[in-house]
Each structure stands twice: as structure tokens, then as C-alpha cells.
Amino acid sequence: MTISFSRLIGLLLLCLLLGFAFLLPLIHHGDPLEQDLLQMLHAPSGGNLLGFDHLGRDMLPRLSAALRLSLGLAALCVMSALLAGVLAGVFSALYGGWLDRLLSMLGDMCLALPGLLLVLLLAAIAPDSPGMLWLGISLVLWVEFFRVTRATLRPIVQAPGMQASKLLGFSAFYRFRRHLWPALAPVLTTLTLFSFSSAIMAVSALGFISVGVRPPTPELGLMMTELLPFAWEAPWLLMQPVIALFLLLISLNLLMKEERK
Numbered sequence: 228m229t230i231s232f233s234r235l236i237g238l239l240l241l242c243l244l245l246g247f248a249f250l251l252p253l254i255h256h257g258d259p260l261e262q263d264l265l266q267m268l269h270a271p272s273g274g275n276l277l278g279f280d281h282l283g284r285d286m287l288p289r290l291s292a293a294l295r296l297s298l299g300l301a302a303l304c305v306m307s308a309l310l311a312g313v314l315a316g317v318f319s320a321l322y323g324g325w326l327d328r329l330l331s332m333l334g335d336m337c338l339a340l341p342g343l344l345l346v347l348l349l350a351a352i353a354p355d356s357p358g359m360l361w362l363g364i365s366l367v368l369w370v371e372f373f374r375v376t377r378a379t380l381r382p383i384v385q386a387p388g389m390q391a392s393k394l395l396g397f398s399a400f401y402r403f404r405r406h407l408w409p410a411l412a413p414v415l416t417t418l419t420l421f422s423f424s425s426a427i428m429a430v431s432a433l434g435f436i437s438v439g440v441r442p443p444t445p446e447l448g449l450m451m452t453e454l455l456p457f458a459w460e461a462p463w464l465l466m467q468p469v470i471a472l473f474l475l476l477i478s479l480n481l482l483m484k485e486e487r488k
Contacts, residue, residue: 237481244475248294257288259445268461280450280464281457284443290467293445294475300357301426304364305419311365312372313415317407319373320380327377334370342367346429350438360439364429368422372415379414380407417483424479431472447472 230238263283271278277286319327337345346363353359383389389406397405433439434448442449450468458465 233481233484237478237484240474240478241482244294244471244478245298248291248298251288251291255287255291257285259284259289259292260443261285268457268464270461271463277467278461278463280454281461286464286467289445289450290471293447293450293468294471296440296444296446297427297430297472297475300361300430301364301423304361304368304426305422307361307365308368308422309372309415309419312369313376313411315369315373316376317380317403319377320384330373331377334373337366337370343429343432346433347438350433357440360430360433364426367429368426371422372418375414375418376411379411383407383410420479420483424476424483427472427475427479 261284263279266275266279266283268281269275269279269283275285275287277290280286280289315330315333319330340348345367346360349359349363349366350356383406386406389402392402392406430439430446431448431451434446434450435452437449437452440446440449442453447468451465454461454465454468
């Protein structure tokens, strides 16, 4: 199987960011919370590749920890939403009736409020709680998995091949693997990448308005807010989380571009 140039670039960027986030602590043992006020706003140099922020904290381990938090929390949200949404969509398509109506009503309830507002309400209930942040983003994302799964599988459930497998007594797992999964897998791949990108943007947007993750925890959106007052004095500091977030999102979009074909 050949791989397009755009997808190769996206995959390479994503691997580099993952390596920076998860492998850097193995070779660089800097503390992202340690302060040295004598190094405030110190420019990048050979000994400190990314410089120091306004509180004298080394930006290299801070940016690595921020990427680690964004990637980890987004992955947890997407996995939770995928499991809940796909299971609900499969049961809804297979059994229909009151179960389909109930699950569709739950999905409509989650969409009754804009996604960001729903997350804000949950974060207000338990401030500084990553658990509430995970719950809010997962509740927003699972509906899309549910609706896409349900819409994709409903025609297949009524297809002659699926009915024949059921009459022949094949197990539910076999019917899912043989008839449903081949139609569902390509759609889920694109949707998972899109949801991962949306989760990362949501975490960063909430951090930018100081909701969810609180200082001194390093997080991309929160770092932008902290460094914004020093944009003219030390522009290289503000650009670091901005560029990291940009590269992360563009890598996922390049991968999605290939999957849509």
C-alpha cells in the first residue's frame, strides 16, 4: 500500500511531537515547575534551547509536559467517546425500537447545549478537576460516534447477507466482524482523527480561558494566557505553545486529508 506525501508529512510531524512529549523526560530531567528567578525571560541559548519563562521556569520540560497533558487527556476523551458511541450505535442499529429512541434522546440531550458551554458548566461544578474536563469533552464527542455508527450500520443490518448469517445461527461477534466492521472501520478512522483534533482544541481553549487545568500545571492554552503579557518583550516564549499546537493540529489534518479519499 502506497502512502501519499501529505500523509507522510502528517505522520512524521505527529511522531516527532509524540517523541518530544514522551521521550524527552528520559534524556532531559528538568523540572517543569522549578523556578529560577535570575533566569526570568532569558532567551534561548545552547544550554537552554527554549529559554525561560516569566517565572524563571525552563520552557523545554514545560512544553514537553504541556504536550503530554494535551495528548493524554485528548486520547482518554476520544477512547471513552469511541467506546460509548460505537457500542450505543451498534445496539441502536441492531435492535431499534425503544432502545433506539432512548439512545437517540440521550444524544439529543447532550447536543441541547453547545459543546463548550457544556464543558464549562461541568468544570464550574468541580473547578480544577481534570476528571470533569474529561467527562465534559467525552459527552460532547460520543454523540458523533453514536450517530455515524447508527447511520452507517442501519442499512447493513437489513441487508440479505446479514439476515442470512443470522438465520444460519452465526454468533453476534461473527456477524459484527464479517458484515458490520468492514463498513464501519474506514468511517471510524476519519472520525477518530477529527475527534482527537477537536479534543485537543477544546482542552487548549479551556486552558486559555483558565478553566479546567490551573497554574502551575503546564498546558498549551494556559501557557499562552500566562505568556501573552510578555509578547512584545519575549515573543519567542508565546510562539512556542502556539507553534506546538499548530503543528499538532496540522499533523492530524494531514492524516485526515488522506483518510477522506
